[in-house]
Amino acid sequence: AQTVTQSQPEMSVQEAETVTLSCTYDTSESDYYLFWYKQPPSRQMILVIRQEAYKQQNATENRFSVNFQKAAKSFSLKISDSQLGDAAMYFCAYVNRDDKIIFGKGTRLHILP
Amino acid sequence: NAGVTQTPKFRILKIGQSMTLQCAQDMNHNYMYWYRQDPGMGLKLIYYSVGAGITDKGEVPNGYNVSRSTTEDFPLRLELAAPSQTSVYFCASSDYQGDLNYGYTFGSGTRLTVV
Numbered sequence: 001a002q003t004v005t006q007s008q009p010e011m012s013v014q015e016a017e018t019v020t021l022s023c024t025y026d027t028s029e030s031d032y033y034l035f036w037y038k039q040p041p042s043r044q045m046i047l048v049i050r051q052e053a054y055k056q057q058n059a060t061e062n063r064f065s066v067n068f069q070k071a072a073k074s075f076s077l078k079i080s081d082s083q084l085g086d087a088a089m090y091f092c093a094y095v096n097r098d099d100k101i102i103f104g105k106g107t108r109l110h111i112l113p
Numbered sequence: 114n115a116g117v118t119q120t121p122k123f124r125i126l127k128i129g130q131s132m133t134l135q136c137a138q139d140m141n142h143n144y145m146y147w148y149r150q151d152p153g154m155g156l157k158l159i160y161y162s163v164g165a166g167i168t169d170k171g172e173v174p175n176g177y178n179v180s181r182s183t184t185e186d187f188p189l190r191l192e193l194a195a196p197s198q199t200s201v202y203f204c205a206s207s208d209y210q211g212d213l214n215y216g217y218t219f220g221s222g223t224r225l226t227v228v
Contacts, residue, residue, distance in 0.1 A: 004155075033214050035216060035217075037217075042221070043201065043221060043224075044221050044222075045203060045205070045217075045219035046219075047216040047217065047218075050214075050215070091155055091156070099144060099161070099207070099214070100158075101146075101158065101217070103155030103156045103157075104155055105154055105155050106154075106155055
């Protein structure tokens, strides 16, 4: 069975600094998607970034980028120039081709002014 | 563009009561989902639907039922509410274009407390 592990329950970063959130997953499949979702205090789940497993190039979305290491089954999220609005829970999610989605338990990110 | 709309936002139920959580999307997505999020945890899939008239169980379906009579609506029914169903419930839809999943759009959630 697939699993998603986020080993950092909480992290803090100084405003304007860079922070990396880790995510590892376990699967025997070769074709899948990986997502990072942000959940601010409003509870809304917001898609941050997506990665298709067959693409070697790491996805980027403005200040957000990933380091996708398929062989190591690692999918970390880097946030550059951290802003106060980045404070939230961040969830890593794995989705296979049958559309089965598995979420990690989340990392709470604090931004220090 | 409303996206995914969930109602109600909050609800308190007594043990044994029933209720329906409403979910509607206006993006013409075929895939829709119901998740629950317990404190300090990620989301767990309750039920999902790949299109009108088609539903299937997820990871934690016990105590719930769904229907999908239209593409837009995907209500979740709780029968005989139990304290273990106290949670935050999220409805979502996914944007498949061809064979590619472009991500999930979530509703704003329903906080349900069973007392």
